[in-house]
Amino acid sequence: MTEPIVLPAFENFGDKAISGLETPEEAHAATQALLKDDRESGRPHIDGPGETQVTLERGIFRDGTWYRDAEVRELNGYDEEAIAAVGSGSAPHRVVETLLTRGVVSVGREQMTRKLAGELLIGDRELLIMAIRRATFGDTLEFERLPCSECGELVDLTVPLAAIPFVHLDDPEQTEYEVPLRKGRKALLRMPTGEDQEQVFNVRNNRAKQDSVILSRCVLRLVQEDGTEVHRPPAQSLNMGDRQTILQFLVDHQPGPRLADFTFTHETCGEEVKLPINLAVLFRGL
Structure with a gap:
C-alpha cells in the first residue's frame, strides 16, 4: 500500500500535486492549462479499447446488499462533444460528472445517473474514470520525448495503467472510521463522496471554509474524553490540530x-522520476 499525500482528483500539474477536494481553483487552472497544451513533446499515444467490467472498492448499498460490480462503455464522438462543452470554463468536478454519467452504464442493478x-x-x-479510459483507449499510456525532470534527457516511456499505485479498502463494507484526537477525544467519520466534493467546489477562494465543508459532512460524531458524544459537531468548533488530523485521515484512507x-x-540517470498522471493526460484532447 502506498502512502498518499493528496486526495487524487485528476488535477495534478507538473511536479505539484493538487487536490480537487482541497484546492479546487488551482485544480481547475491546472487542468485547463494541460487541456490547452498543444506541445508535441510528451504527448501520450494510446492503444486499442479494453475491458468494460469493473469491481468497485465500496459500491452502493441497496436492500441489505452491497453492489460493487459496475459496467462502463467506450466513449464516442457525442460524448467527446458533451465533455468538451462542459469542460470549457467549468469546474473540474463537472467534467468528471459528465464522464461518469456518459461513460458508466450501471452500478449493480442501477443505471448511472448524476445522483448515483x-x-x-x-x-x-x-476507478470508474480509469475504467472508461481503458475501455476507450486501452491499457497503456505511451509518452514520446518526455523530458526527464532530473537530467533533462528526452525519454520514450510506456506506462501500463496497472502500474499506477492503488489503495484498497481493508473492509469494503466498513462505513464508519474511528480517529484518535488530542486530549483523549476521538472522531467517528465516513469517507467523502462525489456529492461532498461538489459542495467543496461550491466554496471559492477560502481554504479554511472548504475544510469546514468536508469536516461538517464527514464527521458523524465527536466523542469526548468522558465518553460524552456530540453528533454532527460544528466543524468550526474543532481545534486546528484535530481538524488537520481528520483531514489527513480522509486523505490517507480514501481508496482508489x-x-x-x-x-x-x-535508466540513464538512475533517478526515480515523478510523473503525475491526471485527467488531461488520460483523455488528451477532450
Whole structure:
C-alpha cells in the first residue's frame, strides 16, 4: 500500500500535486492549462479499447446488499462533444460528472445517473474514470520525448495503467472510521463522496471554509474524553490540530488510484522520476 499525500482528483500539474477536494481553483487552472497544451513533446499515444467490467472498492448499498460490480462503455464522438462543452470554463468536478454519467452504464442493478454518481466514494469515481479510459483507449499510456525532470534527457516511456499505485479498502463494507484526537477525544467519520466534493467546489477562494465543508459532512460524531458524544459537531468548533488530523485521515484512507504518486526509474540517470498522471493526460484532447 502506498502512502498518499493528496486526495487524487485528476488535477495534478507538473511536479505539484493538487487536490480537487482541497484546492479546487488551482485544480481547475491546472487542468485547463494541460487541456490547452498543444506541445508535441510528451504527448501520450494510446492503444486499442479494453475491458468494460469493473469491481468497485465500496459500491452502493441497496436492500441489505452491497453492489460493487459496475459496467462502463467506450466513449464516442457525442460524448467527446458533451465533455468538451462542459469542460470549457467549468469546474473540474463537472467534467468528471459528465464522464461518469456518459461513460458508466450501471452500478449493480442501477443505471448511472448524476445522483448515483454523487453517492459513490471519490475513489470509486476515479476507478470508474480509469475504467472508461481503458475501455476507450486501452491499457497503456505511451509518452514520446518526455523530458526527464532530473537530467533533462528526452525519454520514450510506456506506462501500463496497472502500474499506477492503488489503495484498497481493508473492509469494503466498513462505513464508519474511528480517529484518535488530542486530549483523549476521538472522531467517528465516513469517507467523502462525489456529492461532498461538489459542495467543496461550491466554496471559492477560502481554504479554511472548504475544510469546514468536508469536516461538517464527514464527521458523524465527536466523542469526548468522558465518553460524552456530540453528533454532527460544528466543524468550526474543532481545534486546528484535530481538524488537520481528520483531514489527513480522509486523505490517507480514501481508496482508489493514486495518480499523483506515479514514478518511474530513468535508466540513464538512475533517478526515480515523478510523473503525475491526471485527467488531461488520460483523455488528451477532450
